[in-house]
């Protein structure tokens with residue numbers, strides 16, 4: 001089996017949210033898709049360890065916000081790499097209250113769906129949850145974010161609870177076995193000794209490139225970054241970075 005084959009599957013990126021007994025939860029997922037048209041139903045996949053899993057199953061409802069291509073990275077960092085048990089992900093975020101009772105995040109979203117759970121299937125590590133769409137809206141004509149665009153732009157890997165998570169060692173083994181390794185720019189960073197990796201989200205700081213999103217010019221070594229430098233993806237501070 002070749003794990004890189006899984007990167008050829010196309011996905012979008014979505015923010016899935018729910019609420020039960022006043023507790024809100026939300027996470028970023030690439031697995032959200034329409035499965036029937038009449039009635040309209042959607043499927044999502046949620047890791048059993050995610051705080052959201054029990055919230056969705058207990059409330060019987062969830063919302064899906066379709067993220068835009070130029071997404072606010074703080075949303076990805078907070079909802080994708082932090083736990084609702086540690087931070088309030090909804091602080092400072094614009095959201096609506098859906099008919100299902102779920103919060104619906106409208107920041108960085110081009111459309112949303114409000115769903116009532118009709119079925120859940122235990123898949124071992126994850127639940128596959130089917131919901132009937134009871135309401136939806138289109139918010140903007142901007143392009144939706146795709147998983148491929150996100151992965152290539154941020155040189156990111158899926159977090160461990162993602163259904164599409166691939167162990168980095170498996171990708172590295174395939175990359176080193178490949179003769180044309182130069183065709184794999186994603187992996188050059190992995191082997192660059194001067195890079196620093198964010199331990200929370202996997203973002204790689206490359207001193208040759210700097211960090212234009214945070215105003216850091218190319219050629220800035222990690223040690224010379226300002227003390228208040230934050231990971232552009234998950235907002236983690238410098239102490240969370242480790243050299244490769």
Ligand code: FE
Nearest residue numbers: 198201231234
């Ligand atoms: Fe990070």
